[in-house]
Structure formats: structure tokens, C-alpha cells
Amino acid sequence: MQIPIEYYLILSAALFAIGVTGVLIRRNAIVVFLCIELMLNSANLTLITFASYLGSSVGHIFVFFVMAVAAAEAAVGLAIIIALFRNMQTVSIDKLNIFKW
Amino acid sequence: MSLEFILFTVFSAVSLSSAILMVTRINPVISALFLVVNFASLAGLYLILNAQFIAIAQVIVYAGAIMVFFLFVIMLINPDLEKRFMEQKPKFKMFAVFIAVLVFVQIAYIIFFSQPSADISKELAASIQAGTIEQIGTDLFTKYVLPFEAVGYLLLAAAIGALVLAKKKLK
Numbered sequence: 633m634q635i636p637i638e639y640y641l642i643l644s645a646a647l648f649a650i651g652v653t654g655v656l657i658r659r660n661a662i663v664v665f666l667c668i669e670l671m672l673n674s675a676n677l678t679l680i681t682f683a684s685y686l687g688s689s690v691g692h693i694f695v696f697f698v699m700a701v702a703a704a705e706a707a708v709g710l711a712i713i714i715a716l717f718r719n720m721q722t723v724s725i726d727k728l729n730i731f732k733w
Numbered sequence: 734m735s736l737e738f739i740l741f742t743v744f745s746a747v748s749l750s751s752a753i754l755m756v757t758r759i760n761p762v763i764s765a766l767f768l769v770v771n772f773a774s775l776a777g778l779y780l781i782l783n784a785q786f787i788a789i790a791q792v793i794v795y796a797g798a799i800m801v802f803f804l805f806v807i808m809l810i811n812p813d814l815e816k817r818f819m820e821q822k823p824k825f826k827m828f829a830v831f832i833a834v835l836v837f838v839q840i841a842y843i844i845f846f847s848q849p850s851a852d853i854s855k856e857l858a859a860s861i862q863a864g865t866i867e868q869i870g871t872d873l874f875t876k877y878v879l880p881f882e883a884v885g886y887l888l889l890a891a892a893i894g895a896l897v898l899a900k901k902k903l904k
Contacts, residue, residue, distance in 0.1 A: 634737075634854065634855055635737060635738055635741055636850040637849050637850050637853055638844055638845065638848075638849065638850055639741065639745075640778075640782070641840075641844045641849070642841055642844060643745045643748070643749070643778075645837055645840040645841055645844065646749060646837060647748065647749070647752055647771075648836070648837075648840070649833045649834065649836050649837035649840075650749075650752040650753060650756055650833070651752070651756075652832070652833040652836055653756055653829060653830055653833040654755070654756035656826075656829030656832065656833065657756070657826045657829045657830070658756070658815070659815050659821075660761055660812055660815055662761055662803065662806065662807055662810070662812065663761050663764050663815075665803070666755065666761075666764055666765060666768050666803065667755075667756065669768065669795075669799070670752055670755070670768065670771065673771070673772065673775055673795070676775075676787075677775060677778065677779075680779055680782050680784045680787055681782060682853075683782075683784070683863060683864075684782040684783050684784060684855065684860045684863070684864065685853045685854070685855045685860070686853060687855075687856050687858075687859025687860045687862070687863050688863055689863040689864070689868045689869055689872050690872075692784055692786065692787055692863065692864060692869050693869060693872055693873060693877055695784075695787050696786075696787070696790065696869070696873070697880060697884055699790060699791075699794050699795065700884045700887070700888060701884070701887065702795075702799065703794065703798065703799055703888065703891075704887050704888050704890075704891030705891075706799050706802060706803065707802070707891045707892060707894075707895040708891050708894050708895050708898065710802065710803070710806045710895070711894070711895035711896075711898035711899040712898055713806065713810070714806065714809070714810070714898075714899045715898050715899060717810050718901075722812075723810060723812045724812070724813070724815075
């Protein structure tokens with residue numbers, strides 16, 4: 633029996649929704665970052681699903697580029713978090729409101 | 734029940750439960766470790782989908798390099814533990830969960846309404862051929878060589894940017 637494509641799509645939608653919940657309810661900037669990585673991975677799962685079911689390698693190459701961009705994003709984002717922690721001694725996004733007035 | 738279906742059930746259950754545990758644990762180190770479990774189960778799902786190269790890259794790049802980087806920063810900063818779910822702003826958090834459920838219901842409605850399985854069915858030979866390292870390498874160094882080089886420059890720029898941002902004094 634072949635697994636219907638909907639199962640994979642629903643799974644990745646559920647992972648995406650869990651990531652959205654995490655971004656909205658967590659107060660720690662690093663954990664918010666982790667939730668964004670989870671959302672990126674759910675999008676990757678969708679791309680791989682379609683690439684596999686359509687028999688095309690374009691989805692695989694796209695996921696490869698997404699991984700490279702995610703690595704770059706993690707490096708820059710964590711550097712920003714380190715710089716913020718050095719200046720304000722906190723990573724709670726409730727206290728990082730210097731641009732708010 | 735085929736082996737494929739059993740493996741899909743196991744890996745999807747592990748990935749969903751580890752994602753939920755990751756969002757609900759108050760200690761960031763435990764959150765990061767549950768995300769590693771989630772990435773490993775996603776690598777298993779990629780293997781079921783005949784994506785060998787991406788499964789290996791998922792384990793090496795995501796579960797290996799990026800998560801070690803995250804854990805390194807978490808342990809360097811050692812942030813305070815957060816409040817538990819309902820201790821702080823429960824109304825706001827219920828609203829956030831409601832928004833996320835709304836997003837999920839919308840996507841699920843679109844998926845079931847469009848019925849992609851009516852048009853798309855997997856051809857095993859083409860699917861296996863598309864996921865091999867040979868096929869991906871050939872495409873990457875012929876058709877997609879310009880984006881490949883651009884990603885290399887992007888990573889260089891990100892490394893330099895991270896270095897400048899994390900330096901002691903900005904002048």
C-alpha cells in the first residue's frame with residue numbers, strides 16, 4: 633500500500649503549527665529561534681514529499697539551499713543574541729524592547 | 734500493513750511528540766535536545782521518501798552542526814528558566830494557541846479540499862533516481878551552479894557578519 637501524499641502534508645502542517653505556537657508563547661529569544669528552525673524543517677518536509685512523489689530532483693536541491701541559508705541565518709541570529717546579551721544581560725524578549733516607544 | 738506505513742507512523746509520532754515537548758519544556762537545553770530528536774526522526778521520514786542525500790545532510794548539518802552551535806550559545810549565555818505555561822499571561826497564550834490551531838485548520842482544509850493524491854501517485858523508480866547523490870550532484874553542478882556559488886558567498890558573508898556582530902566593541 634502506498635502512503636497517500638496527504639499524510640505527509642498534514643504532518644508537516646502540524647509541525648508548522650507547533651512551531652508557530654512556540655514562536656508566539658515562548659519568551660526566550662533562543663527558543664524562539666529553535667521554533668523557527670522547526671518551521672523551516674516542516675517546509676523542507678513538504679518540498680521533499682512533493683519531490684519524491686513527482687520523481688523530480690528540484691525539490692532536493694531546493695532543500696539543500698534552504699539548509700545552507702538556515703545555517704547562515706543561525707550564525708547571524710546567534711551573533712545578534714550574543715551581542716544583545718552582552719549589552720543588556722538578558723535574552724528575554726519581554727525585556728528586549730529598546731525599539732518600542 | 735506495509736513496513737513503509739509502520740515506519741511512517743513511528744517516525745511521525747516521534748517527530749510530533751518531540752516537537753510538542755520542545756515547545757513546552759521550560760529549560761532551553763532540554764528544548765534544544767528535543768529538537769535534535771525531531772530532526773533525527775525527520776531524517777528517517779526523508780529516507781522513507783527515498784531522499785538519501787537530504788537525510789544524511791539533515792543529520793550532519795542540522796542535527797550535528799547547527800544544533801551544536803545552538804547548544805553552545807545556550808550554555809554560554811545560561812538564560813533564566815521561563816515561567817510555566819499558565820503562570821504568566823494565560824489569556825495571551827491561549828490566544829496564541831488559538832491562532833496556531835487556526836493556521837493548522839486552514840492548511841489542512843486546503844490539503845483535503847485540493848486532494849493532491851488524486852493527481853499525484855508515486856513512481857518508485859523515478860522517485861529513487863531523483864534522490865540519489867549522483868542525480869543531485871549532476872544537477873547542482875550543471876543547471877544550478879550559479880545559485881550554488883551564490884550560497885557559498887552567502888555563507889562567507891554570514892560568517893564575517895557573525896564575527897563582526899559578536900566582537901567585543903563595535904566601533
